[in-house]
């Protein structure tokens with residue numbers, strides 16, 4: 001029977017995972033959704049549900065010119081706004097939420113985007129994940145954004161047991177140092193899109209293989225996932241880098257592109 005990992009061993013393993021993620025993907029994070037004001041980011045994140053950030057950016061370039069104040073969104077015609085964002089999925093619901101959300105910002109928050117999770121999640125179309133995106137990008141508050149990549153891979157790595165994203169958020173906050181809360185989302189999404197894909201994770205190419213209890217389809221923490229042995233990346237940098245994305249193009253995809261409704265393409 002596999003030896004149960006102690007708390008200290010798990011922390012040490014997490015620290016090594018973070019070190020390798022930093023090494024592979026860098027530590028810089030930036031927002032790939034284009035915005036100039038907090039309310040523009042909020043609208044962009046609402047629009048990004050089930051849509052790529054590239055598509056959102058194409059739409060918001062014209063949208064933010066046409067609706068250049070928060071008030072214009074707040075009192076927009078829903079039908080017209082739907083037409084303006086029709087190339088983005090779920091445009092009916094998104095238009096409705098954007099108008100309602102902006103009206104609340106104008107009438108109750110003096111045109112400001114609030115900072116707390118409670119206030120943010122009280123806005124139409126804003127769930128916990130969007131709230132954390134805003135907190136991280138606008139207010140630089142360390143926060144863990146849990147989407148399906150983060151949920152799936154954190155569980156594979158043995159860093160989360162729960163199913164509920166909010167509970168996973170707390171599990172990760174307990175384990176990871178604050179300076180990696182935002183980066184965790186960015187790095188894990190990059191890993192999930194390139195190596196640890198949902199359909200067929202390429203564990204043989206993964207620089208976390210020797211640290212991952214879920215490697216090779218196994219589940220549960222085993223003796224294999226202990227720090228101290230060289231990683232796939234250390235043993236064979238070329239092999240590990242085969243699945244390594246360009247840091248400039250892929251690795252720093254923003255937390256802001258993540259959606260309330262699952263993995264972005």
Ligand code: SF4
Pocket residue numbers: 153156157195196197201202203204206207208209210212213214215216217
């Ligand atoms: S070893 Fe496999 S399961 Fe674990 S993170 Fe890497 S690709 Fe995913």
